[in-house]
Amino acid sequence: MPRLKILLSAYACQPGRGSELGVGWHWALEAARDHEVWVLTREYSRPMIEAALAAHPNPNLHFVYHPLPRWLRFYLGRPGYLHLYYVVWQCTVPFVARRLHRQVDFDVVHHVTYNTVEVPGFLAALGPPFIWGPVGGAQLAPASLRSYYGRYWAIEWFRGLRKRLTPLNPWNQFAARRADTVLAANADTEALLGRLRARRVVRELETGIDLDSVPEPAPPAESACLTVLWAGQHVPRKGPELAVDILAELHRRGVPARLRMAGDGPLRRRLEQRVLREGLGDRVELLGNLPHREMQEFYRSGEIFLFSSLQDTSGNVILEAMARGIGVVTLDHHGAAEIVDDDSGVRIAPSDPTSTVRAFADALEALARDPQRRHSMGLHARERVRTVYPWAHKGHLLRDLYASAVRRRQGASGRV
Secondary structure (H helix, E strand, C coil), rough: CCCCCEEECCCCCCCCCCCHHHHHHHHHHHCCCCCCCEEEEEEEHHHHHHHHHHHCCCEEEEEEECCCHHHHHHHHCCCCCCCHHHHHHHHHHHHHHHHHHHCCCCCCCEEEEECCCCCCCCHCCCCCCCEEEECCCCCCHHHHHHHHHHHHHHHHHHHHHHHHHHHCCCHHHHHHHHHEEECCCCCCHHHHHHHHCCCCCCCCCCCCHHHHHHCCCCCCCCCCCEEEEEECCCCCHHHHHHHHHHHHHHHHHHEEEEEEECCCCHHHHHHHHHHHCCCCCCCCCEEEEECHHHHHHHHHHHCCEEECCCCCCCCCHHHHHHCCEEEEEEEEEEEHHCCCCCCCEEEECCHHHHHHHHHHHHHHHHHHHHHHHHHHHHHHHHHHHHHHCCCHHHHHHHHHHHHHHHHHHHHHCCCC
């Protein structure tokens, strides 16, 4: 198959970042391994992208920046309007894509970010074979743990209602049925795409890891106190209060353990109050947002990673911890249940708050008393990341996906 011309839509795309920004950047790099790629993205990331390309030129990558008009950026760029900003950006980007298509004549169009199943963009109508994803977001938070949302549960409930109604949305129906292939990031989203009658669904996690950039884990140090790590935004769906409750249960049992929490967010004050109320001031460290260099030190300081997210497509931080040889204790749902297997961690079935906290504490107490098992889990975790979730795997997948999509289109049109 000759080198193809790919139009890749990546609203979120930025080097050196995690979450969706990093996802968009890495998928662009992997697509450009074998093909010439034009990336449609927003103006916001231009300085970082151009600095990265100046340091590491890539002749196969071309970035096309699409800013909204200044007056729209003024109104929609404020907090609380970011989702609407994204939807408007997706509504206007087809005009840019059509002009590009007339100039370049793309072989394949691929939407990457945002990876929400609710907003597929409009590029499926451009003409060339369309690849959508990986998409996620169909997962729902367990209602049994809604107390951790507090007054925010109404927002989560409404989000769940939107997901249930997605199969009735003509926009989603069109994208799913027009797509040559849809990549699903987790089982929940794969099931939703089935209800949307997508023609071809392939399971593929939206994120990955580059082990070359991760140092070999240091030999485990002897310690009388188990150090548990947690990282994420301090928002209800990430479950930071659940993490503190688990540490409180370990404290009541007399298990020597401490919790180090990286991240920040609107629940920070509530977390501080909960820590004080439970008498955990010397056992829980709220570290705030840490720069990349300090995150490396953060991971080196821990023996077990606690992932308490109540609703998440996958979890970049899980892969980051596993890559550093740290086993994971997580809820047994959504993408985390697929990333972590029985050799690399412990999965806890979601239940009511009391039962869930006790189950987490049981697992951590057992690990605190068994350093050999912790070490074994860490070794398996790093090996699993190396063999199952390297970014290079995405490049091989894209090479096959793009070639197959073009062959199917040629066959359908009678071309050879």
